[in-house]
Amino acid sequence: MSDLFAAAPSETDRARPLADQLRPQTLDDVIGQTHLLGPDGTLRRMIASGRLGSLILWGPPGTGKTTVARLLADQIGYRFEQISAVFSGVADLKKVFEKARFERLSGHKTLLFVDEIHRFNRAQQDGFLPVMEDGTVVLVGATTENPSFELNAALLSRSQVLRFESLGLDDLEKLVTRAEALTGAALPLEPEARQTLLTLADGDGRALLGLVEEVLSSVKPGETLDAATMLTVIQRRAPIYDKAQDGHYNLISALHKTIRGSDPDAALYYFARMLDAGEDPLFLARRLIRMAVEDVGLADPQALPQAVAARDAFQMLGSPEGELALAQVVVYLALAPKSNAVYTAYKGAMSVAKATGSPMPPMVILNAPTKLMKGSGYGDGYIYDHDTPEAFSGQEYFPEKIGRQKFYEPVERGFERDLRKRVEYFERLRASKRAED
Known part of the structure; x- marks a missing residue:
């Protein structure tokens, strides 16, 4: 430790902020x-x-x-x-x-x-x-x-x-130790209060020294503060979070990925951090609805109604009661079976639609509201599916120009297991119909 931190402060030094007094004089003095x-x-x-x-x-x-x-x-x-x-x-x-x-x-x-x-x-x-x-x-x-x-x-x-990384608790403890050496007195805090003080700094060394100064200026001679008392004498520091910038995007990304990763505890933690930092609960509600369709999808068809209901519940109850409804859907989505099959299918369909222009659908599935259109073959040969034994005609509906495409592949999870059986059933019927033709 350099002499700067060991020497007793002069009257002039005491008038300077603690962060300025403790500013490192060499790179070796830098903490973290x-x-x-x-x-x-x-x-x-x-x-x-x-x-x-x-x-x-x-x-x-x-x-x-x-x-x-x-x-x-x-x-x-x-x-x-x-x-x-x-x-x-x-x-x-x-x-x-x-x-x-x-x-x-x-x-x-x-x-x-x-x-x-x-x-x-x-x-x-x-x-x-x-x-x-x-x-x-x-x-x-x-x-x-x-x-x-x-x-x-x-x-x-x-x-x-x-x-540059936020200072860890060990780094912050070193900084407090230096402040104690400079002032010549131990910080008048019980161990739990000291730990709470480090946590409140949120990795910010300058903020920590500001909190130390608040404690030193507020404590009575001979008094030692517990955590609860300390929180009453210092102003709680707001978490580092800008709803329009990096902290916002980092935390919503963390929330989304922990839900996708089926970790309800981590998901609740990031959900709570965003609320605690002042995030708009309706923004979170919208993102939860998106997660319900993007990451859960048809593996659990109740995910979307649950997410929409949580949003409606928040709008009806307001804050703070409404946040519990959102927390419930955070847990529900995290524990739901996951499938992005519809999301992937949609992207595949959109890609083909953009790449293939505007080919005409098969004439067989076009309406013929006029005699001219009917005479031109619109709707000619269309089979009404409900008139078939299986309520399935097996007709080809893709434009001839692009041929049959495969977008939706249900996964073997949740309700999509049943949907996979349905897809396979219709594929077998379609193949059978083609063989008959």
Whole structure:
């Protein structure tokens, strides 16, 4: 542990936020991100090679992106220049670029750190390309959003994306220990309360230190807080979740795949996380209806009515009672037999329909509402299926141009076992009719 964390804070230091006081002074001081900063980490290899290319640091808040960028510049002897896409515009960028060009003439290289780089529009992002290509700056951008969706392809192609992970509970515990060493006192929390505090940080080191400060400012001399008391004196931190961005899509993907994977416990967990983060329950209801037809299908024909009924129940009951109906259908769908046979059949039929144009259906199944159409052969030879012994005529209904197609293949699960028997029954009758003809 460096002297920074062991030394007693001065009065001036005490006025600074704890996160600022504990900011690492070397890369060895950084907690977490061992896949990047460990002995075989990506950034360690870059530093050892003496070459640093442009980087995009992607990860949740409070995971060390800004700190690592600053320490990288120190490590390789580059000037560190920082701007925020939230507060900067084209004029600010031009000033930074001009300064970097001037410094370059003096032999000084510039690492330009751009916080929230995804906030720049496409044209502004393109403005970085010339100064990256001619070596005016090494760009290090930080973003909490998925670069694949938020950054220009041209910018991404010139950068290496490094993923920063949320801090684990062990990492957060190390951070609290450092805070205790800095303040010279143990955090006045019972073990369960301490664990709860770590959990509330949600992997965000900066948020954790903010919570530590709240506890220290609220506790009475000699008092030790239990978990329940601690939650009353600090404001609960909202989960990291943006209903229009990456967290939203990650969790709905997790919910869908755990239902598809027949894991009701994991499905309930992700369902609860989305609700707890403020997701619209009707959005979840719509997605559950989709899962009922896409992943359960006719293996359990009651899945769709169950999902629709849960949506209707929520609309009638409202929140919070209505969420239980949605939770019920989450469990129902997770435990239902699965089949995507109809989904696959539909995609196959759509593909053939798009590829084959507009061939005329067989004349035999066309209506003949006029004498002219009847005289032209419309409906000629049509057999009314109910007039046959098996209520099945076996006539060919596909256009002659494309011939008979096979789309629907029922699986050997749930109700589709019975449907498979029906399909096979009609296939045998159809073959028999063809043999007779």
